[in-house]
Amino acid sequence: MPAATYELIEPHKARPSEMAREDILTPEALNLVTTLATRFAPRVKACLAARQLRQSQLDKGEALDFLPQTRSVRDDDWQVAPLPDDLLDRRVEITGPTDRKMVINALNSGAKCYMADFEDATTPTWTNLIEGQHNLHNAITRQLDYDDPVSGKHYVLNDKPAVLLVRPRGWHLWEQHMYVSGEPVPAALFDFGLYFYHNARLLLENGSGPYFYLPKMESHLEARLWNDIFNHAQDRLGIARGSIKATVLIETLPAAFEMHEILYELRQHSAGLNCGRWDYIFSFIKRFRNRPEYILPDRQQVTMTQPFMRAYSQLLIQTCHRRNVHAMGGMAAQLPIKNDEAADLVVTENVRADKLREVQDGHDGTWVAHPALVSVAREVFDAHMPAENQIERKRDDVQVSAADLVEVPTGDRTDAGLRYNIRVGIQYLAAWLGGTGAVPIYHLMEDAATAEISRAQIWQWRHHHAIIGDIPLDSARLCQIFDEEMPPLQNAVDADHFTSGYFQIAREIFEHLCLDREFAEFLTLPAYTQLLKIEQNKQQH
Numbered sequence: 001m002p003a004a005t006y007e008l009i010e011p012h013k014a015r016p017s018e019m020a021r022e023d024i025l026t027p028e029a030l031n032l033v034t035t036l037a038t039r040f041a042p043r044v045k046a047c048l049a050a051r052q053l054r055q056s057q058l059d060k061g062e063a064l065d066f067l068p069q070t071r072s073v074r075d076d077d078w079q080v081a082p083l084p085d086d087l088l089d090r091r092v093e094i095t096g097p098t099d100r101k102m103v104i105n106a107l108n109s110g111a112k113c114y115m116a117d118f119e120d121a122t123t124p125t126w127t128n129l130i131e132g133q134h135n136l137h138n139a140i141t142r143q144l145d146y147d148d149p150v151s152g153k154h155y156v157l158n159d160k161p162a163v164l165l166v167r168p169r170g171w172h173l174w175e176q177h178m179y180v181s182g183e184p185v186p187a188a189l190f191d192f193g194l195y196f197y198h199n200a201r202l203l204l205e206n207g208s209g210p211y212f213y214l215p216k217m218e219s220h221l222e223a224r225l226w227n228d229i230f231n232h233a234q235d236r237l238g239i240a241r242g243s244i245k246a247t248v249l250i251e252t253l254p255a256a257f258e259m260h261e262i263l264y265e266l267r268q269h270s271a272g273l274n275c276g277r278w279d280y281i282f283s284f285i286k287r288f289r290n291r292p293e294y295i296l297p298d299r300q301q302v303t304m305t306q307p308f309m310r311a312y313s314q315l316l317i318q319t320c321h322r323r324n325v326h327a328m329g330g331m332a333a334q335l336p337i338k339n340d341e342a343a344d345l346v347v348t349e350n351v352r353a354d355k356l357r358e359v360q361d362g363h364d365g366t367w368v369a370h371p372a373l374v375s376v377a378r379e380v381f382d383a384h385m386p387a388e389n390q391i392e393r394k395r396d397d398v399q400v401s402a403a404d405l406v407e408v409p410t411g412d413r414t415d416a417g418l419r420y421n422i423r424v425g426i427q428y429l430a431a432w433l434g435g436t437g438a439v440p441i442y443h444l445m446e447d448a449a450t451a452e453i454s455r456a457q458i459w460q461w462r463h464h465h466a467i468i469g470d471i472p473l474d475s476a477r478l479c480q481i482f483d484e485e486m487p488p489l490q491n492a493v494d495a496d497h498f499t500s501g502y503f504q505i506a507r508e509i510f511e512h513l514c515l516d517r518e519f520a521e522f523l524t525l526p527a528y529t530q531l532l533k534i535e536q537n538k539q540q541h
Contacts, residue, residue: 004034004038004180006030006031006033006034006178006179006180006185007178007179007180008025008030008177008178009176009177009178009179010126010177011126011177011535011536013538014125014126014127014538015126015127016126016130016131016134017131017134019134020130020131020133020134021130023134023137024130024133024134024137024194024198025130026198028197029193029194029197029198030178032193032196032197033178033180033185033189033194034180034185035232036185036189036229037185037186037189038180038181039232040186040228040229040232041183041185041186041189043225043228044171044188044189047171047218047219047221047222047225048172050219050221054218054254055287058288059290059291063402063406064253064257064287064402064405064406065257065402066257066258066402067257067258067261070220070258070260070261073260073261073264074260074261078264078267078323079267079323079324080263080266080267080268080272080323080324081242081267081268081270083245083326084208084209084245085207086163086207086208086209087113087163087211087326088388088389089112089365089388089389090112090326090328090364090365090389091112091365091366091377091378091381091382091385091389092110092111092112092113092365092366092368092374092377092381093111093112093113093115093162093165093365093366093368094114094115094162094367094368094369094371094374095115095121095167095331095367096114096115096121096438097117097121097122097128097438098116098118098128098131098132098133098135098136099128099135100131100135100146101146101148101155103116103135104145104146104155104156104157105155105371106162106371107139107157107161107162107164108158108161108162109371110162110371110374110375111162111368111374111378112163113162113163113164114161114163115213115367116132116164116165116167117447118132118166118169118191119167119168119169119448120215120279120448120449121437121438121447122437122438123433123434123435123436123437123531124169124175124187124531125435125531125535126177126535127435129190133194133198136164136166136195136199137198137199139157139161139164140164140199140202141202142157144157145157163208163211164203164208164211165211165212165247166191166192166195166211166212167212167213167214167215167249168187168188168189168190168192168212168215169188169190169191169215170215170216171186171217171222172521172522172525173187173524173528174186174187175187175190176528176532192212192229192233193233195210196210196233196237196244197237200234200237200239200243200244201237201239204239204243209243209244209245211244211245211247211271212245212246213246213247213248213274214246214247214248214249215249215251215276216249216251216279217248217255217262218252218254218255219255220258220261220262220264220265223248223261224265226265227265227266227269230244230269241268242268244269245269245270245271246266246269246270247270247272247273247274247326247328248262248263248272248274249273249274249276249279250262250274250276250280250312251274251275251277251278251280251283251449252280252283253280253283253284253287253288253405253406254283254287256280256312256315256316256405257405259273259315259316259320260319263319263320263323263325267323270323270325271325271326272320272325272326272327272364273316273319273320273325273327273328274329274367275312275313275316275328275363276330277309277313277330277331278330278331278447278452278453279449279452280312281296281299281302281309281453282449282452282453282456284296284308284406285453285456286456286521288406289456289459289463289519292464293408294406294408295408295460295464296408296409296411296460297409297410297411297412297413297417298412298413298414298416298417298457299453299454300417300420301409301412301417302411302453304354304357305357306409306410308405308406308407308408308409309409311404312405313329313330313358313361313363314361314362314398314400315398315405317361317393317395318362318395318398318400320364320391321390321391321392321394321395322394324391325391326365326391327362327363327391328363328365328367329358329365330358330367331367331368332354332355332367332369332373332377333369333444333446333450334347334350334351334369334370334373334444334445335369335370335440335444335445336372343443347443348373348376351376351377352376352380355376355377355380355381356380359380359381359384360384361395362390362393364385364389364390364391366381369438369445370445413461413466413468413469414468414469415469417457417468418458418461418468419481419485420442420454421453421454421455422454422481422510423485424441424442424450424451424454425454425455425458425510426503426506426507427439427446427489427506428447428448428451428454429451429502429506429527430501430502430503431502432448432506432524432527432531433502433505433506433527433530433531433534434502448522448523448524451523452522452523455510455523456519458478459513459514459516461473462474462475462514478514478515479511479515482507482511502534509526509527509530510523513526
């Protein structure tokens, strides 16, 4: 059988710098991606098909439960492989996109770790992806600096940057700029393969390693797929198996029922689990979208204090600590509020309360979205977790049932909440189409996950004619509210260079997603199609 070949379909305009392309798009790196795609893309498709089968079963009224066929995995006493020294203390991690300035600020933020995000915080333009890989490679080789064209400030890495972890895109996305044997490659393999090829050996030589966050998995079979990919990549580069360490985001409802199994599949490569709270709420809506008994209240009311969220986070802590590995907390999406001391104090206290709950529950670390909040989270964890972690707290007192994980949250569905979802969704999508994947909106850092909650809630409410205020929500009323919200939103957006050029397209995509009869699995799928059209238009003009 002839060897598989790859084809790059690069835009001629708005593409990465020649230096980035030469450093990253090397034949050897692309050959690794090609090999991974050839070997593993069929299994990616099989995993996606299994998700749809499970969805059809849920639509028929079947319940989610812990798997009887893997009971022995849950009951047996086993542990994951020991962690490297630089992953023992992860009390505060900062996350964000991979643009040059962000990478420097995040690595210099004082956080223990920085998760460089090719997924929910990055619009997957060709430029963003390749420049992002280049920026991370420059950081690892200590060649990263940046001159801000607006402020004139010169940015450089400090002497003790945060430990670097990378989040590739999820299984559902396919990279349309690289084809293997006539088919696009899984975006996760594209992101992972390029980063691993260029940096794994360097990181190990520097006393660290190739560390990853794995998003949006729904079963232990998807974790098994990742583990096989890790082994193949390590073998191909002559790197010892187990050098890769990966933290899995438990951010889908089905995955919450398979946490032990996911850790078991990755036990040689595991660095623990993380509470991906925003995607988890989105997944709750998505998987129960056709079940009227699971209609949620306003998104602002679905907090970590809701019983189903408390159950999920405490089960994650108990599971991880039983297997001797880290249980990471969730994201504080709040942003500092400049020029309003009272409002900024409220932000600080809300973050402090969230992190206090996490550390007292037993989490070994947490996430923030802004460098200014690193010290707030760190103070809380320093005060209540003096050691590197608190894995010794086994939380044997936790008892979580399947019913606890699917308890419907209580609260109100309001007209204000509906309109908030519309405004956030459209503004975020407009910025995303313009190339910005992490967007400050109403003093919160919105990314694809939070926008998904807004979109999914509106679809769910409209689909089931939920009572919003005192009136059932139907398509006609929803269209009217879209029309009412557009003029003031347009005026606000026109002043924002991130969003103004793509406002109307964003509205059309978002409105269609909310009104469509069928629920789209991810809003980034139709948005990515539109992103490619925007890229093509730039080439033609």
